[in-house]
Each structure stands twice: as structure tokens, then as C-alpha cells.
Amino acid sequence: MTVLAPSLRRIGAFTRAQTTAAGDTARIIAVLVSDAVKHEQRRATDWRPVLRAQIEVLAEQCSSPNWDGYGSTAVSKQAKENIQRFLDLLPPDLPQPVAVPDPDGHISLCWDFGRDRLWTISVSDFDIASYAGMVGKNVKRYGQEPVREDIAKTLIDSIREMSSVG
């Protein structure tokens, strides 16, 4: 007999699929439960679909030149797609950024953890990610990295570093 301990609803993010049974069926069920937990976990913490939708709205709002009253370039469909593609490469367990339009018509992702702890990434039409931030008082980092599947460690580690400091 296979006994699944808790119902799916009561399985927390770090709960292991427990069963008192042995054998193939039990193992298959354990894997299925484990997958279900992971799926729920992803669904609960993945901010990317929400941000993706926010970027759609932002791109629409800034689709005409001079959206900031200071001579800015319109946010193009290409710029929107660039940042959305980049977004999909970010690990979902990173803190959620905010999308902000740039005067040059690109879209930046911003993380702000308070004074001296902020980070911005902007993606160009040539798949170059420009980044700049402060990871502490007078600790500045900026540069460029090509956008690729294995997203540059510099970008991710700095964000994790800032978010981990209380």
C-alpha cells in the first residue's frame, strides 16, 4: 500500500515527498509529488510573468517620443523584446526588479535595496547588457556584458550580495 503523507495543499516549499511504501509505484508517486511541489514553488515565487506584463504597459506608455518631456526616444518594440528576453534568463529566485524606461528608448531593470545598494541593468539592441550599481558605500561597479544563455555571474552575484545585506 502506498501512503502519501500530506495533501498537496499542505506541502510546503521544502517538504519532501514522504511515503512509507517501497517499490516502483511509490518511487514514481514520490517523483510526481516532488515535481508538483517544485511547480507550486515556481508558480509562487516567479515574478517574471508579472514583470513581463508590466513591461508591456510601460512600452505602450512610452511608445511616443518625448514621453518624459525632456526629449526622450520612444520605447520600441525591439527594446521591449530585448528586455523581456533578458528577463527570461534571470533566475526567478532573484529579488524582483522594477522596469524603468531610459531616455534612449531602452528599458532598464532596477533593484533598490536602500541607500548605497542599488543596481540597474539595461539591454541594447545589440544584445549588450550595460550595468551599474553600488554594492555599499563608495563601492561602485559598472560595465557591459554580452547577453547570453549563461547570464554573466557579475550581474547576478552583485544583486544577491546586495539583497543579502540587511
Next chain:
Amino acid sequence: MDNLPVLVADTEGLTRFLFQSNQFTASTGRVRPPAMMPYENKQKQRWETSAIRTDHLQTGEIWALGYVHAENVLAGRRIRARGIGEVAAITALALQLDVNGNPYPRHVDIVGWPNSNDKAARMMVATEIANGMSLEIDPRP
């Protein structure tokens, strides 16, 4: 009220009007770096960020300048907030202020940004400016 000296003192206050709600965080009073990024003025061949000098102005007068000269509701540009900083924070980053009085006497352009294709360097400067700014939300209902 507009008899300010042509030379801008380091102690003077500056304001930048913000038109997008995602350019700032109201709950923490923080300005986000892209709000301070310059745009490329191809005619003058330079990067510039618009701001206004606010010395000797009451808060209401500062907002009035924005409503009259910067805002254009018909074009969909409504002021949401203003970023507040000091000239000293700008000049400390090796930037300068171009007092050109256009489109209104208190208007200045923050110039001297890293040029060419080095967007990351401009982002770094904008980050440092924004990091030191405070925020005031548009008081209108």
C-alpha cells in the same frame, strides 16, 4: 524671483520633474537611476539631463514652474513627483551645469556626462546622483 547669478553655487538646490511613476519609489522616497539618465542632444553633440534651480523658491513655486513649463497633460505628460538634490552632488561627479535659460530662466542642463558609447559609465553617474536625492510627490489630488 529669477534674478539668480549666472554662476551656480554648490550650495544651490536642484529639482528634476518626474513623469513616470516607475522612475521613483514613493514609499521609500527614492529616485531610481534611469530618472537621472541624460538624453543625447545631437544638435549640441552632448548628453544632458534637464533640471531647475530652486533657490529662493517656495515649494509651491517650484511645482508651479513644473506645471507651466514642463508638464503637458494634453500630450500625456503629467508630473508625478520631483527629485530633489544639491548642485554639490552634481559637481562632485565632475559634471557641470549649463545655465542656458531655455525654456525658462531657472532651467539648467546637467552636462559633462561620459560620452560616446559608454552607457554603463553614464548609468554609474546617474546611479550616484539618484542615490543622494530625495523625493517629493506631486501634491495635487
